[in-house]
Amino acid sequence: DDALIDVIADTPNIVPYIDMPLQHINGDMLRRMSRRVSPEDTRRLVDKLRARIDGLVLRTTFITGFPGETEQHVDELADFIAQSKFERLGVFTYSLEPDTPAARLSDHVPEEVKQARRARLMLIQQKVAFDGTEQTIGNALEVIIDKPFDTKRNVWIGRSHADAPDVDAVVYVTGQPRHPIAAGRIMPVEIVGRREYDLIAATVGAGR
Numbered sequence: 001d002d003a004l005i006d007v008i009a010d011t012p013n014i015v016p017y018i019d020m021p022l023q024h025i026n027g028d029m030l031r032r033m034s035r036r037v038s039p040e041d042t043r044r045l046v047d048k049l050r051a052r053i054d055g056l057v058l059r060t061t062f063i064t065g066f067p068g069e070t071e072q073h074v075d076e077l078a079d080f081i082a083q084s085k086f087e088r089l090g091v092f093t094y095s096l097e098p099d100t101p102a103a104r105l106s107d108h109v110p111e112e113v114k115q116a117r118r119a120r121l122m123l124i125q126q127k128v129a130f131d132g133t134e135q136t137i138g139n140a141l142e143v144i145i146d147k148p149f150d151t152k153r154n155v156w157i158g159r160s161h162a163d164a165p166d167v168d169a170v171v172y173v174t175g176q177p178r179h180p181i182a183a184g185r186i187m188p189v190e191i192v193g194r195r196e197y198d199l200i201a202a203t204v205g206a207g208r
Contacts, residue, residue, distance in 0.1 A: 139190070143187050
């Protein structure tokens with residue numbers, strides 16, 4: 001919706017974070033899933049959001065192994081994930097639920113194939129995520145502090161605005177005597193390194 005995009009883009013101090021579960025990108029799969037959207041609609045929407053909202057964080061989820069999914073369908077989804085570079089992404093395997101419309105479909109996918117496809121897709125996203133964390137080094141951001149990691153060395157665990165608790169990566173924050181840290185405080189930090197999905201930061205000012 002263009003009006004909603006305009007509101008997000010033009011509102012100062014808003015956190016540009018959108019959770020948009022897309023499920024798949026192949027047209028046949030979307031129809032089988034009863035999703036009333038086309039691949040073209042999805043691609044246009046993602047491009048429009050990226051173009052009009054600065055600093056946008058996009059989260060999405062996909063399902064692989066839905067009845068009737070082929071290797072060609074997975075290839076298309078893999079290309080889309082690599083190209084779109086979602087900041088946060090999860091892939092789930094289809095789970096059969098009795099007495100649902102999907103359970104009555106033909107061409108169910110073996111469990112080992114589902115798991116292999118999920119692993120392939122998540123490996124693509126891992127590279128996207130690692131490239132993203134590498135690019136944040138040297139940047140400043142605000143982090144909400146959750147709990148101490150090592151009180152003896154004054155290291156705390158926090159999260160950026162893009163990260164959900166107990167689901168996403170964390171930020172390891174080292175404080176300074178003039179910048180006291182406590183759980184619940186929002187601290188300005190500089191990213192100084194990364195450890196796979198997680199970031200390593202140092203405080204650069206007083207929190208609130």
